[in-house]
Amino acid sequence: NLSTPYVAKLLGAKELVVIKYDSDLSTVDDALTAKHRLGDSMLGVVLNRVPKPRMQFVEEVVRPYLERHGVRVFAVLPHERLLASISVGELAKVLDGEILCCPERSDELVEHIMVGAMTVDAALSYFRRRPNKAVITGGDRPDIQLAALETSTRCVILTGNLRPSPIILGRAEEVGVPMMLVRHDTFTTVEIIEQFFGKSRFYQERKIARFEELLDERFDFKFFYELLGL
Structure with missing residues (x-):
């Protein structure tokens, strides 16, 4: 029954928060709430399962807004049926x-x-x-x-x-x-x-290959590794 922030603090761990897109406003709210609760131990967020028609708005409006408010956005990932x-x-x-x-x-x-x-x-x-x-x-x-x-x-x-x-x-x-x-x-x-x-296990080769492609295309690994000191 320990909260995520408490466990992270106990272990001295850094957090990468994955936020499932529900709406533009709820995504902003969830990211800012996570930053408020976790503080400096939060490395940043990944905005996940963003509907493809909303991708441009999230990239051009939501992402810059969060970054201006101290929330690093490592990736914006589209919703993929596969x-x-x-x-x-x-x-x-x-x-x-x-x-x-x-x-x-x-x-x-x-x-x-x-x-x-x-x-x-x-x-x-x-x-x-x-x-x-x-x-x-x-x-x-x-x-x-x-x-x-x-x-x-x-x-x-x-x-x-x-x-x-x-x-x-x-x-x-x-x-x-x-x-x-x-x-x-x-x-x-x-x-x-x-x-x-949407709750099936993530072990099929096609799923893994597509997820790897998405991360290669959209995740800022260089910045992420720099923050980890790697």
């Missing part, structure tokens, strides 16, 4: 689902979730809006399942514990898209995924 993605295997685990085909594709990363509850005519144009997605649909909707398989889909989640037809499974095998069977209804499935999305 870094918040979840693997097909993780989805199967959290949903207690059964992967019916293509288990070798369980490491594929899902960046978007889409629900297929429309007419088949609307499904194709709807599914084409999002790449690298998981489509949640009823096990009794072969038309929607086929539409999902014709677009950039990482897996199809079949709700209601209803198995797909052999024709659907055969097509999924052809295009290399796992079909996952879950016992939950569609609404419950969406709720479970929403609670877990």
Whole structure:
């Protein structure tokens, strides 16, 4: 039950504070509050998960404002869907689902979730809006399942514990898209995924490689090492 400032003081440690972007004002408030609480032991901050449309404003307005008020900003990192993605295997685990085909594709990363509850005519144009997605649909909707398989889909989640037809499974095998069977209804499935999305473990090679790229592009390592005396 020890506070972060107390532990840092006890260890004589320096802090680098990572601030998750919520809004421009809350980001400024969080950074100034951290500086007030931690004082000179705070090396600076990283502003994380900034929406791409807000990046320019944060770089040109928020960052200079914080630095004028004594808060060093080592990096402004954009929100990346890939870094918040979840693997097909993780989805199967959290949903207690059964992967019916293509288990070798369980490491594929899902960046978007889409629900297929429309007419088949609307499904194709709807599914084409999002790449690298998981489509949640009823096990009794072969038309929607086929539409999902014709677009950039990482897996199809079949709700209601209803198995797909052999024709659907055969097509999924052809295009290399796992079909996952879950016992939950569609609404419950969406709720479970929403609670877990963005909290998956950070061990996939693609995530690590992209994060390294972001740090190389945006983190001021030279200044950081100078402050550490390295």
